[in-house]
Amino acid sequence: MTDPIIKFDKVVKRFGDLTVLNKLDFEVQRGEKVSIIGPSGSGKSTVLRILMTLEGIDGGVVTVDGEPLWHEKAPDGTLKPASETHLRKMRTQLGMVFQQFNLFPHMTVLRNITEAPVKVLGLSKKEARQRAEELLELVGLADQAQKYPGQLSGGQKQRVGIARALAMRPNILLFDEPTSALDPELVGEVLNVIRKLADEHDLTMLLVTHEMRFAKEISDRVCFFDRGRIREEGTPEELFTDPNEDRTREFLAAVLDEAPGTTG
């Protein structure tokens, strides 16, 4: 496997005295679907937030599609910290689905989805609307376009969140525990939409989740994070049925025990 679309090269991230990522090496191939699992506080969200440029880094280099994300190449070839212009350019590759949906409550579902395509990509209102309608169809909410987020169930909100992220046509879609904030009976409808996306060949997906069965089903690869490092990774079969590390075994035993099947 060559030419990864995402590459973390000895990435360090600290919050004050707390080192959250300690020289993390991590690669994702184009079109790959990768699930990230691991205990609370192990740095899973931090990895996604660094990619979405919501969080800076304190060391190492993150590369997206061959270009450094948090750095820019100076004319003499050295790397200097990225400017906002560079970050804006890089961000067009990525989309994010948030645990708490983060929809804009004062805008209709349609406006939530069209706002950025119109203002950032420069689409006409008509084009943006058309694209939004297609996406709402995809997530099964074609009839909800004129509602406000406050009028939707959690599952519907998250499906709007997915449509909103897709409207920017990202190459890489990041999901941070997309079903953790949902009532158990609403988890399925969101997972069905993500499952559909997983069939798309070109889309690279990074999914932080506690849904072990779902991760097993859709992932090409599963990474077990522990204290800011990848403790173990492999195909779902390898990792779930025959983990090498005791730490992985303990974690899996604990989560499968407390959540047989479908909680987030």
Place this chain on the structure above:
Amino acid sequence: MLFGFEWDLSSPLAFALSILPILLTGLLVTLQATVVGFALALVLGLVWAVLKAAPSRIISWPVSVVIEFIRDTPLLVQLFFLYYVLPEYGIVLPAFMTGALALGIQYSAYTAEVYRAGLQAIGADQREAARALNLSSARTFTHIIVPQAIPRIVPAMGNYLVSIMKDVPVLSVVTVLEMLNVAKIVGDRTFDYLIPLSLVGALYLITTLVASAGVRLVDTWLPKEGIPLK
């Protein structure tokens, strides 16, 4: 006689009715001072709030000091300052403008805090969603943050509008002919203070109740989740 209206001292009721038009003239000035002072407070407060949020401490620190100074000094002191000190530097404003300016400056310290709190109440999740969608920071501010802050800001501002109205009588000390000052002049001339002052109280009560009801009406009409801008 005052402002062309004669008073009728034949009975308390006749007296009250005859001075009502005079007091209403004063009420008009009170309302004008309220509106101008409020408008100044809204604009100046926004300027303070924006400057105070500036990333550079060279800007934000002096602004914090100014706001604190305004907040911790009485309105009357500021009024005297504007009325007696500014002319020494060649800035002579009409009494009414001086008064409205003092009200605006005094209340800008409070409105600045309302803006700050209202904007800050819009959580990081909204900013992060906007950033993930690559919206510019200007667009995020005007179309994501501000529309959601408005329903939090407006009710507090409405309460300050009522407070400003009740502070207008302070302007009488620099000769502004607002309602209380007019009532006092009537009393001075007729040696009857009870009726003019009672009327002032009643008129204040009515205007305050109306204004408060208006504020509540706007409050219920505003969508809690925010107002989308075009």
